[in-house]
Amino acid sequence: MKKAELVFIPTPGISHLLSTVEVAKLLVDRDERLSITFLIMKLRPDPKIERFINSVSTSCNRIRFIDLPQDEPDPNQPNMLFFSLIEAQKHHVKDEVSKLVCQSESSPDSPTLSGFVLDMFCTPMIDVANEFGVPSYIFLTSGAASLGLQFYVQALHDEQKVDPTEFKGSDAELVMPCLANPLPAKLLPSPMLNKERMPFFLGLARRxxxxxxxxxxxFEELESHAIDSFSKGNTPPVYPVGPVLNLNRDGDRDEESDKRKDIKQWLDDQPLSSVVYLCFGSMGSFGVDQVKEIACGLEQSGHRFLWSLRKPPPEGKMGPPTPSDYTNPRDVLPEGFLDRTANIGKIIGWAPQTDILAHPSVRGFVSHCGWNSILESIWFGVPIAAWPLYAEQQFNAFMLIVELGFGVEIKMDYKSEFHSDGNENVISAGEIERGVRCLMELCDEKREKLKEMSGKSRKALEIGGSSFTWLGRFIQDLADHLP
Structure with missing residues (x-):
């Protein structure tokens, strides 16, 4: 293969960007003929993303980043803002790729444009790739079963003429090739049950x-059933190359480093395998009523806890929610809670999640079941109590608990829509206490099973491992499709 350049287009937002950059690093580390240009779309300025990009640019000379111009979103489409932003960026992408092609043609040493690698939400860019006569690939930041679900629902709609939104509130169970167990329809991702958004998600799968x-x-060992379900040949080839985790500290700043030290010090002072860690991802937060129930449930459980408590974004703000840290958590916690739990608990805002999960004092993880968090919990062998919020997280919780048997449930069918105040669907302190106790008292057999999968997740990335081999196949297929 001659020198080849891939254009990566991630979705705006740090959680998708982190794993997409890690895949790019795997590719350039594996093959010196590859170089990668990221085209970065922005919903709004984000200092964390800026720091991360600067850090990666400094350390990887064959990965570069180009910021795309920021267009004003359409205020008439607040619910579809995210998707209209991506569609509107097509002409900016075309302009930047044209420059790359000109550069390549004017210099014999420059790599040839060889393809687009698109985030799962960036399918409009397939049109741009087609204009340049290069192939498109998708990078899916969620799991193989999640992909199987998208294909299943799309085929159900297009071929069997079933409207997925009719499953809303239904007790039906769906049998699909990517799962070994029937899926309760109430665990379908919210957008698939929403008449306004469903057409967009069907369009993703078609593209x-x-x-x-x-x-x-x-990785193959984690989702062998789902990966095998794609071997029938009626979908594009799939390449399981994970777990792709951001375990280093690209873009760390001094302030976060100080917080990290403080959290580590507190964990160091706790007994081995005694702490439950609660965190709901980069976009997860709750209203005051729910925060109080979580606090009471934790206190009643009697277990030591480290809780990443985030403040909901202001109402009316456009785009996906971006929670912030509380100036004073006492404002939302029950009176006296911090004093009564001072010896067993710690409230934090931003959380260095991989450091926390790696710490020997952490025994369990109450999580929103974002796919990155699930992979990190498996990597470090920490079982999860599932409390999904939005997107495909209810489906991920089902995967974790029913398909894999690696966790317990707080409430698998809990749903929280973006921009709600979080108070309409409050889980009681008693339910939270029960879930935390089940998690912390999880039987040795389940813990051992998770520990075994943790070892397999690490081996998959080693030379000769399943993900190492699949990455090699992807590079070979890329070479076979060179324009």
Whole structure:
């Protein structure tokens, strides 16, 4: 293969960007002929993303980043803002790729444009790739079963003429090739049950089928059933190359480093395997009523806890929610809670999650079941109590508990829509206490099973491991499809 350049287009937002950059690093480390240009879309300025990009640019000379101009979103489409932003960026992408092609043609040493690697939400860019005559690939930041679900629902709609939104509130169970167990329809991702958003998600799956391949952040040993379900040949090839985790500290700043030291010090002072860690991802937060119930449930459980408590974003703000840290958590916690739990608990805002999960004093993780968090919990062998919020997290919770048997449930069918105040669907302190106790008292057999999978997740990335081999196949297929 001659020198080849891939254009990566991630979705705006730090959680998708982190794993997409890690895949890019794997590719350039594996093959010196590859170089990668990221085209970065922005919903709004984000200092964390800026720091991360600067850090990676400094350390990886064959990965570079180009910021795309920021267009004003359409205020008439607040619910579809995210998707209209991506569609509106097509002409900016075309302009930047034209410059790359000109550069390549004017210099014989420059790499040849060889393809687009698109985030799962960036399918409009397939049109741009087609204009340049290069193949498109998808990078899926969720798991293989999640991809199977998208294909299943799309085929159900397009071929069997079933409207997925009719499953809303239904007790139906769905049998699909990517799962070994029937899925309760109430665990379908919210957008698939929403008449306004469902057409967009069906469109994603249709466009996935047009690509030359789908790179998935999973590994064969974890999702063998789902990965096998793609072998029938009616979908593009899939490449499970994970777990793709951001375990280093790209973009760390001094302030976060100080917080990290403080959290580590507190964990160091706790007994071995005694702490439950609660965190709901980069976009997870709760209203005051729910915060109080969590606090009471933790206190009643009697277990030591480290709780990443985030403040909901202001109402009316456009785009996906971005929680912030509380100036004073006492404002939302029950009176006297911090004093009564001072010896067993710690409230934090931003959380260095991989450091926390790696710490020997942490025994369990109450999580929103974002796919990155699930992969991190498996990597470090920490079982999860599932409390999904939005997107495909209810489905991920089902995968974790029913398909894999690696966790317990706080409430698997809990749903929280973006921009709600979080108070309409409050889980009681008693339910939270029960979930925390079940998690912390999880039987040795389940813990051992998770520990075994943790070892497999690490081996998958080693030379000769399953993900190492799949990454090699992707590079070979890329070479075979060079323009």
């Amino acid at each position: 996935f089928r047009e690509t030359k391949g789908i790179i998935i952040n999973t």
